Amino acid sequence: MAAEHVDLFHLKRLQCFNDAVFAIVATILVLPIRKLEEKAEESVTLAEQLNEKWSQLVIYLVGFLVICAVWESHVLRFRILSRVDDVLVWFNLASLLFTSFLPFTCALEGIFTEKYLPMMLICGNLLILEILEVIMIVYAFHHPRLLDEEFENLTLPEIKQRMKLMLVKKAVNPILYILAGVLSLAELHLALVVVAIVVVSPCINRLVGVIYRKLSHVHLTGSEFDRMFGNFVDKERVEFFSDGLFAIVSTLLILDITAEDFPTKAQVDRDGIEKTLLHMKSEIFTYGATFVVVALLWFTHHSLFHYIERINQVMLVCNNISLAFVGLSPLINVTLNRYAGHGKPDSRLAVQSGAIIVFMASITQGIVFVIALWKGPNYLESRADPRVSSRSHSYLAVKLSIIPLMTFLVYVAATGCPSASLSDDVYHIAAGLTPVIFILMKIVFSCCWDHCRCGQRKANFNVQQAIKQYSSEFYDVIEQD
Numbered sequence: 001m002a003a004e005h006v007d008l009f010h011l012k013r014l015q016c017f018n019d020a021v022f023a024i025v026a027t028i029l030v031l032p033i034r035k036l037e038e039k040a041e042e043s044v045t046l047a048e049q050l051n052e053k054w055s056q057l058v059i060y061l062v063g064f065l066v067i068c069a070v071w072e073s074h075v076l077r078f079r080i081l082s083r084v085d086d087v088l089v090w091f092n093l094a095s096l097l098f099t100s101f102l103p104f105t106c107a108l109e110g111i112f113t114e115k116y117l118p119m120m121l122i123c124g125n126l127l128i129l130e131i132l133e134v135i136m137i138v139y140a141f142h143h144p145r146l147l148d149e150e151f152e153n154l155t156l157p158e159i160k161q162r163m164k165l166m167l168v169k170k171a172v173n174p175i176l177y178i179l180a181g182v183l184s185l186a187e188l189h190l191a192l193v194v195v196a197i198v199v200v201s202p203c204i205n206r207l208v209g210v211i212y213r214k215l216s217h218v219h220l221t222g223s224e225f226d227r228m229f230g231n232f233v234d235k236e237r238v239e240f241f242s243d244g245l246f247a248i249v250s251t252l253l254i255l256d257i258t259a260e261d262f263p264t265k266a267q268v269d270r271d272g273i274e275k276t277l278l279h280m281k282s283e284i285f286t287y288g289a290t291f292v293v294v295a296l297l298w299f300t301h302h303s304l305f306h307y308i309e310r311i312n313q314v315m316l317v318c319n320n321i322s323l324a325f326v327g328l329s330p331l332i333n334v335t336l337n338r339y340a341g342h343g344k345p346d347s348r349l350a351v352q353s354g355a356i357i358v359f360m361a362s363i364t365q366g367i368v369f370v371i372a373l374w375k376g377p378n379y380l381e382s383r384a385d386p387r388v389s390s391r392s393h394s395y396l397a398v399k400l401s402i403i404p405l406m407t408f409l410v411y412v413a414a415t416g417c418p419s420a421s422l423s424d425d426v427y428h429i430a431a432g433l434t435p436v437i438f439i440l441m442k443i444v445f446s447c448c449w450d451h452c453r454c455g456q457r458k459a460n461f462n463v464q465q466a467i468k469q470y471s472s473e474f475y476d477v478i479e480q481d
Contacts, residue, residue: 072316
């Protein structure tokens with residue numbers, strides 16, 4: 001028996017490794033578009049260069065969300081498992097190999113949008129991932145020792161029924177990839193739309209599961225169906241994935257002053273190390289400001305998920321959209337470094353572009369909160385429910401509204417700034433001022449809470465004193481009688 005189970009492993013470490021790989025793969029999609037070079041021709045503006053990058057930005061957003069959907073498929077696959085063996089580990093590693101190849105194929109599609117081959121490579125890559133998923137599911141069901149405890153009391157026919165149900169679910173995405181690959185030979189834009197449907201494929205999979213269950217008369221409990229076709233994803237896994245992405249994005253920002261704009265030996269020999277570094281002060285300030293912005297977005301994301309109980313598919317898609325815009329932070333950094341500053345006419349557009357990206361990243365976090373409120377107590381912790389704890393709810397709501405409000409003000413200020421070259425100062429000031437606003441808000445709310453607690457304690461004390469007084473008078477009357 002010991003020899004039979006010698007290669008069985010717990011899931012936790014493999015899950016964390018998968019989350020890290022997917023977070024890195026999704027984040028480095030921005031690398032091909034993060035570098036906007038200044039061109040020698042004065043007639044070429046930042047707006048024109050952004051228009052040239054438009055197709056790459058669309059491919060980035062679609063690719064990011066598709067990778068998130070593939071990651072979700074990995075998460076749902078682990079729901080039926082209690083452990084893994086060497087075979088599953090190796091199949092999983094092969095799957096991660098093809099996952100890590102996606103940034104290359106997406107970069108090809110973003111640059112060579114008129115060619116059919118990049119889209120074919122993307123669809124082929126994703127199709128291989130689905131085939132590996134099918135192999136892993138079939139292997140797991142043929143080795144019951146790997147399955148979750150819920151499968152232990154099932155008969156062999158019942159286990160086979162559930163395997164067929166899982167395979168029916170996995171049929172949706174391969175059909176989309178094959179269709180998109182065929183369409184790429186005739187109409188590339190339509191092929192991209194078909195691939196984008198994968199973003200909402202979990203909802204389609206759930207519908208397919210419901211239809212198949214009714215047609216085949218498979219008897220499943222609600223928990224069993226949710227385990228295989230669940231409308232929710234483990235919150236802990238979403239937090240791990242999101243934290244990994246925030247960490248990678250904040251780390252990528254240093255590339256601008258460490259790799260791209262690092263002082264050359266010729267510059268140092270000509271001007272000296274002190275003067276050369278002084279010329280970099282604008283880049284260093286921009287790096288610090290953008291790092292603060294990413295850190296604040298993580299702070300609000302952390303605060304939001306601290307109060308969320310569970311996540312459904314719509315909330316997950318909104319969270320992924322937020323992370324996709326967070327992933328564009330290196331683009332903000334390099335755009336400001338190249339086109340913002342005194343004497344540069346494109347400063348206003350550079351700051352406005354950054355404000356739009358940060359606004360979208362923050363407002364989608366707020367949408368997740370609104371959906372959780374709308375869905376009710378099962379999705380939100382009681383301490384964030386306005387019907388239970390209005391103060392905690394208000395504090396979280398104000399937290400989530402600060403960054404969208406500040407970025408809106410930055411956009412308006414940059415638009416109305418009399419000098420376009422001063423627009424980047426607005427960005428730096430806002431980045432430094434926003435943490436101060438969070439701190440002041442915390443102080444104000446703490447003082448209000450302390451005041452309310454003191455008032456409540458005083459009222460309780462007065463009530464207790466009155467009760468004691470009336471009790472004493474009551475007993476005095478009884479004694480006199």
